[in-house]
Amino acid sequence: MTNGMIISIHLNDYLYFKNVDVYFDKGLNVFTGETGAGKSLLLDVLGILLGLTSGRVDNYNADVVVELPQDYPDYEINSGENIFSITKKNGRTIFKVNGRVFPKNIVSEILNNIISMHRQNSHLKFLESNFLISVLDEVAQNYNLLSKFSKLYSQYKSLLLLLKSENLEELKRRKSELEIYIEEIEKVNPNPVEEQELEEKYKVALNLQQNIQNYNELLNMCENVSSEIWAMKKVSPDKFMAQIDAAFDIIETMKLDIQRELSNIEEYDVSEIEEKIWDYNSLKRKYGPTIEDVLRNYEQFKKQFNEITSKIELLENSNEKVQKFKRRLEDLGAMLTKRRKETASIILNTFIKHARDLNLNADLDIVFENSQMTSRGFDKVEIVGRMIKNEPLKPIRNIASGGELSRLMLALELSIASGGVLIFDEIDAGISGETGNKLAEKLKEVSKKYQVIVVTHLPQIAVRADKHFVVTREEEVGIVKELSEKEKIKELKRMVGSEDVLSFIDKVE
Structure with missing residues (x-):
């Protein structure tokens, strides 16, 4: 992922949000509001553009202004401010960049280079071997090596299929x-x-x-x-x-x-x-x-x-050719495994610091198992860990609660982040008290390097916002308002639910 930022979102028509504009800051941007107000709906458009969701309504129209850090000459898209538009009408979705229609996969490819989005339960994708391998490959920059392997694997599979389906004579x-x-x-x-x-x-x-x-x-x-x-x-x-x-x-x-x-x-x-x-x-x-x-x-x-x-x-001398393909694939696969293990070690070292900052006394490891060859190599990868010292390492899904798992995966995501925009939709689910404070401190720390956008219920996070937006609904119309300093205090009181919020602000500040 490279540097970049989201400048603004314009919702012309998305459910009950009509003609809404949101302008973001470089640092920590926070959305708060009552449950059901539609905070997460604001992030739907980004999820659609990233290819993570198809949206929750049948018809909509929105624009997102994004500052790209690099040119995309193949698509005639230059660095700087670019307008990414999306329209769905009568079952047809159209994606545009600067007014020109583009396929969905190209739009998603460009934006995924600078935006990482974490939604409720999206951390579960880290429990999937293929996703974890793709993360390791991205961090290790295995693009060329993986491309060579994938091409050779395709040729190898074609030869095996040919041997099975064709008769030489x-x-x-x-x-x-x-x-x-x-x-x-x-x-x-x-x-x-x-x-x-x-x-x-x-x-x-x-x-x-x-x-x-x-x-x-x-x-x-x-x-x-x-x-x-x-x-x-x-x-x-x-x-x-x-x-x-x-x-x-x-x-x-x-x-x-x-x-x-x-x-x-x-x-x-x-x-x-x-x-x-x-x-x-x-x-x-x-x-x-x-x-x-x-x-x-x-x-x-x-x-x-x-x-x-x-x-x-x-087919002529096919056995010899099959063996030659296998040897070359094994060599390339070994190189991929080596680079992935080296990258996993670097990520885990960084993870330890983030985990401690999030009040997690957990040991984590990424274990590799040799598996049947696929287009991505010979690796099967799984995250294992333990919450109690001296306990055996077990698959992380079996040893952590929902809140712990969410924080573990957040720590892991922060360990692989390399720039751009980090979006967290209710990352604080199942978190409160001192752990919430630790999470808030971590997000504030991260926002010094990356643009961070958070939907939250925690006042500990909201109080640290560089820009604080509150989302409300009045007569089935969605409203997004950027808060002044006085309005922030009022919203923090609502979030805490008592007048004690002022003393809480004094304490954390």
């Missing part, structure tokens, strides 16, 4: 069959334009003999006419000579044109045309019914040929 038979089809089509090299030209030539060729006979008769007639004109020239007066010469030129030109047509016709090789047409018809019978169909099937044959060739290459 059958693939070779099919490849030979496709090779014959491809060669047969390529030998003819069909073309729709050429087919049309062949049909036209064949029509001409069918009338070839009659045309030759007709042209020869015309040539004979022209010769006779030329002889007669020549005879006329000998006996005609000079005044008719120009007309006779013109007539003679016309006939001679006609003879040349007829001879040219005869030459073109004689170039037609009827047997060659018939053979080519036969080849076309043969292809259409096998792979048609049209030449366009033949060409489409040809492309499909080539695609299948290439796919089968790749499969054959994989």
Whole structure:
């Protein structure tokens, strides 16, 4: 996670919150109010944008202004203030950044880089091995190593699936069959334009003999006419000579044109045309019914040929290849495990300090177990601990109460936080008294490094707020108000439930 902050939230329409604006501070931002006022509803929009929830209402419209610490050139999103919008109407949810529509996963990906959200019972996700592994990978920055492993794992699984589902000899038979089809089509090299030209030539060729006979008769007639004109020239007066010469030129030109047509016709090789047409018809019978169909099937044959060739290459010496894949995966998996264990050790060292600050006398450990290979490696990870010294370490879910488990996971979350925004929705559930005070001190300490947003019922936390908002409902309309110093005192009195709040404030301050 990198640095960044939430600047504001605008709820145009979310249940009973209409046209509500909330402007946050860099430090500790606290929401308080009566139970049922809708404090957690204010965080719903952030949960939707982060991909953690789908929301609690069918139609809504909201904007969140976020200061991003880095550019996202692939999405043309720059660092600085950006507006993340979300609208749900008629069952369709639209996500936008600066007015441009984006897929939900891209919006969630960007915001998850700077925002970590802890809701009631969300700490339970730390009890899931896959989630804990993803946390360790994020802190260890295993992105490149994990990408290599995942890609290689995919290839390995594809090879195993291929071995299970394909027969090498059958693939070779099919490849030979496709090779014959491809060669047969390529030998003819069909073309729709050429087919049309062949049909036209064949029509001409069918009338070839009659045309030759007709042209020869015309040539004979022209010769006779030329002889007669020549005879006329000998006996005609000079005044008719120009007309006779013109007539003679016309006939001679006609003879040349007829001879040219005869030459073109004689170039037609009827047997060659018939053979080519036969080849076309043969292809259409096998792979048609049209030449366009033949060409489409040809492309499909080539695609299948290439796919089968790749499969054959994989299957040949497959046992050796499987072993090679396994060795490479085991090497990469060992590197992942090593980096995860080193990261777990660093996190646990930090956890001890946070746990003590939260009044937790607990020992915690992250244990690794070698498991069946998955796309994330060979690790199964679990958090174990003990609340009583010298007791054996047990799965944390079996040794801690709800409040203790919540604080344990808070301490763990604080141990992995590396910047940005930390959001806690009623993290104080099951906590009171001195432990609540410790929690308040911890949140105030953390807010010096990160922006912290908290929904709470504890006055110990509220009194330390850099910005204190109270949430109320009046006639089914939600109101969010930023409190002044005097208004904070009034709200703290309400939270404590007696006038003793003033002495309490003096004491903690």
